Amino acid sequence: xxxxxxxxxxxxxxxxxxxxxxxxxxxxxxxxxxxxxxxxxxxxxxxxxxxxxxxxxxxxxxxxxxxxxxxxxxxxxxxxxxxxxxxxxxxxxxxxxxxxxxxxxxxxxxxxxxxxxxxxxxxxxxxxxxxxxxxxxxxxxxxxxxxxxxxxxxxxxxxxxxxxxxxxxxxxxxxxxxxxxxxxxxxxxxxxxxxxxxxxxxxxxxxxxxxxxxxxxxxxxxxxxxxxxxxxxxxxxxxxxxxxxxxxxxxxxxxxxxxxxxxxxxxxxxxxxxxxxxxxxxxxxxxxxxxxxxxxxxxxxxxxxxxxxxxxxxxxxxxxxxxxxxxxxxxxxxxxxxxxxxxxxxxxxxxxxxxxxxxxxxxxxxxxxxxxxxxxxxxxxxxxxxxxxxxxxxxxxxxxxxxxxxxxxxxxxxxxxxxxxxxxxxxxxxxxxxxxxxxxxxxxxxxxxxxxxxxxx
Amino acid sequence: xxxxxxxxxxxxxxxxxxxxxxxxxxxxxxxxxxxxxxxxxxxxxxxxxxxxxxxxxxxxxxxxxxxxxxxxxxxxxxxxxxxxxxxxxxxxxxxxxxxxxxxxxxxxxxxxxxxxxxxxxxxxxxxxxxxxxxxxxxxxxxxxxxxxxxxxxxxxxxxxxxxxxxxxxxxxxxxxxxxxxxxxxxxxxxxxxxxxxxxxxxxxxxxxxxxxxxxxxxxxxxxxxxxxxxxxxxxxxxxx
Numbered sequence: 001x002x003x004x005x006x007x008x009x010x011x012x013x014x015x016x017x018x019x020x021x022x023x024x025x026x027x028x029x030x031x032x033x034x035x036x037x038x039x040x041x042x043x044x045x046x047x048x049x050x051x052x053x054x055x056x057x058x059x060x061x062x063x064x065x066x067x068x069x070x071x072x073x074x075x076x077x078x079x080x081x082x083x084x085x086x087x088x089x090x091x092x093x094x095x096x097x098x099x100x101x102x103x104x105x106x107x108x109x110x111x112x113x114x115x116x117x118x119x120x121x122x123x124x125x126x127x128x129x130x131x132x133x134x135x136x137x138x139x140x141x142x143x144x145x146x147x148x149x150x151x152x153x154x155x156x157x158x159x160x161x162x163x164x165x166x167x168x169x170x171x172x173x174x175x176x177x178x179x180x181x182x183x184x185x186x187x188x189x190x191x192x193x194x195x196x197x198x199x200x201x202x203x204x205x206x207x208x209x210x211x212x213x214x215x216x217x218x219x220x221x222x223x224x225x226x227x228x229x230x231x232x233x234x235x236x237x238x239x240x241x242x243x244x245x246x247x248x249x250x251x252x253x254x255x256x257x258x259x260x261x262x263x264x265x266x267x268x269x270x271x272x273x274x275x276x277x278x279x280x281x282x283x284x285x286x287x288x289x290x291x292x293x294x295x296x297x298x299x300x301x302x303x304x305x306x307x308x309x310x311x312x313x314x315x316x317x318x319x320x321x322x323x324x325x326x327x328x329x330x331x332x333x334x335x336x337x338x339x340x341x342x343x344x345x346x347x348x349x350x351x352x353x354x355x356x357x358x359x360x361x362x363x364x365x366x367x368x369x370x371x372x373x374x375x376x377x378x379x380x381x382x383x384x385x386x387x388x389x390x391x392x393x394x395x396x397x398x399x400x401x402x403x404x405x406x407x408x409x410x411x412x413x414x415x416x417x418x419x420x421x422x423x424x425x426x427x428x429x430x431x432x433x434x435x436x437x438x439x440x441x442x443x444x445x446x447x448x449x450x451x452x453x454x455x456x457x
Numbered sequence: 458x459x460x461x462x463x464x465x466x467x468x469x470x471x472x473x474x475x476x477x478x479x480x481x482x483x484x485x486x487x488x489x490x491x492x493x494x495x496x497x498x499x500x501x502x503x504x505x506x507x508x509x510x511x512x513x514x515x516x517x518x519x520x521x522x523x524x525x526x527x528x529x530x531x532x533x534x535x536x537x538x539x540x541x542x543x544x545x546x547x548x549x550x551x552x553x554x555x556x557x558x559x560x561x562x563x564x565x566x567x568x569x570x571x572x573x574x575x576x577x578x579x580x581x582x583x584x585x586x587x588x589x590x591x592x593x594x595x596x597x598x599x600x601x602x603x604x605x606x607x608x609x610x611x612x613x614x615x616x617x618x619x620x621x622x623x624x625x626x627x628x629x630x631x632x633x634x635x636x637x638x639x640x641x642x643x644x645x646x647x648x649x650x651x652x653x654x655x656x657x658x659x660x661x662x663x664x665x666x667x668x669x670x671x672x673x674x675x676x677x678x679x680x681x682x683x684x685x686x687x688x689x690x691x692x693x694x695x696x697x
Contacts, residue, residue, distance in 0.1 A: 337685075
């Protein structure tokens with residue numbers, strides 16, 4: 001895998017994977033095609049080359065002779081070459097010892113001295129120095145003595161078109177192949193994008209499904225066969241999830257009934273007893289049990305909390321309902337409970353009434369339960385929609401601020417006013433709705449819980 | 458107008474129907490009702506409940522939502538689609554607000570979450586029976602304070618008390634919803650109607666006067682101000 005391609009991109013992007021594999025495939029096939037073409041051309045070229053060299057050699061042999069002084073002579077008039085030299089071909093004649101017996105019309109022929117000689121015609125390509133010479137070494141007989149005629153073809157000389165054709169062909173073929181590669185990748189892109197379009201439709205539908213109810217399912221109409229199983233499996237998963245939710249909902253309902261009815265019986269039985277201090281204590285114990293059961297059920301039902309994107313709760317109205325509902329409890333505990341709403345009234349918040357009610361109710365209950373007689377508790381709705389529950393009770397030292405939001409945490413284990421779930425419930429609901437809750441307090445200086453939630457669309 | 462039995466010293470007591478599948482709880486509730494002026498019948502199933510409602514005139518139904526043979530909401534629906542407007546107080550083990558809303562939307566007049574205090578149950582039933590359309594013209598009572606809604610006479614400790622008209626009206630509003638918060642806007646509407654030149658603290662003035670008057674006569678009730686929301690009258694001396 002090339003270094004410059006980030007591994008993550010390849011693992012994550014289907015398109016990148018397809019493009020890389022396809023590019024590698026095309027490059028490999030282009031390489032094979034061009035290589036084969038090159039090889040064929042080389043072979044064909046060599047055959048032509050050999051033919052030309054044989055012809056030249058035959059022509060030159062025509063003009064060669066051995067004189068009486070055992071010197072090899074050439075009569076240029078009987079050869080295709082001119083005496084002036086400078087042509088495409090150079091030649092020399094070597095004897096059995098490889099000595100130069102005749103040097104042709106061109107100094108290049110000096111390179112032929114001591115070339116290997118054999119009893120049959122051999123072809124060599126001399127490329128150690130430029131120019132490159134295609135060479136034939138042919139054994140010949142002059143006046144009964146063996147010699148070797150060497151003819152070289154200067155392939156680098158201007159006018160030799162043979163190699164130019166080869167070079168040019170390769171260059172163009174490479175360019176065309178590269179353009180083809182780009183074109184094919186472009187087509188790939190279009191094909192993959194097109195193939196993925198129904199997939200993107202499905203993704204968009206799933207993304208928007210949050211706004212629809214529980215009963216929402218992907219429509220399988222018009223989906224390609226390849227995507228259908230995925231969509232079907234998704235719907236199956238939704239069915240299973242919904243069934244699990246239903247089971248959970250039923251469990252919470254059943255648990256509520258199974259826990260609250262015995263409490264109701266217990267309470268009714270206690271109420272028939274004569275009114276004395278032990279009856280009052282028992283009734284108060286039942287009250288605590290009732291609150292713990294209520295908090296446990298509340299925690300359980302949070303597991304199936306549904307976020308409604310279109311919800312808009314009026315914080316002023318909800319806080320008024322909470323204060324109304326808890327006023328008797330506050331009076332019984334000797335607390336002074338009040339509500340302050342900013343003018344003009346704040347905008348709606350992105351949460352359902354019942355969850356905002358739970359949040360504020362738990363905060364106020366918490367304040368009532370953990371402050372002394374005569375404490376003032378103020379529920380404030382600020383102009384920007386922030387809900388604040390403030391008391392002037394004993395306060396919480398800063399080192400405990402995180403702990404108060406933990407489940408089952410109580411400042412004093414002997415404190416029997418509840419299960420220590422109220423603030424955990426509050427935090428869970430607020431966090432689920434993308435809001436924040438802040439606690440400002442010091443020992444002896446009261447508590448201020450500020451809940452900030454997103455505004456309704 | 459629904460045909461309801463009236464409460465009368467000589468007449469038979471007002472009859473309530475309790476629909477509750479838990480026999481123990483039903484027996485205990487019945488035991489507590491025995492010492493009141495109400496008579497209580499008990500049905501353990503939805504079928505039984507629907508059968509007795511057909512045969513007898515009840516002043517009110519106390520309906521548990523969780524029944525063995527079907528949800529109490531079905532009974533509620535049947536009652537509401539029928540001709541009689543019978544007050545229904547729903548008892549439920551579920552505190553989900555959605556269940557409450559469902560109960561009230563379907564026509565329950567009030568609801569209570571189990572477990573409940575019997576005095577509160579009794580107070581709510583009394584309040585429901587006093588609603589316009591149910592029963593009017595009777596005695597409102599909290600601790601030692603009484604108000605006759607027809608003669609407009611107020612008494613504390615059985616001794617008649619002279620109370621100006623507006624304050625009597627305020628006392629009535631608070632007594633009708635004793636132990637519960639009465640929104641300030643409701644008090645304003647009922648006390649001043651469409652009068653438009655009332656100051657912003659007009660209600661406070663009357664509350665203050667009534668509170669002092671009750672304190673002077675050692676009434677066993679207190680008017681609490683729930684700042685920003687309204688007022689609440691509770692038994693127990695000492696106003697906040």
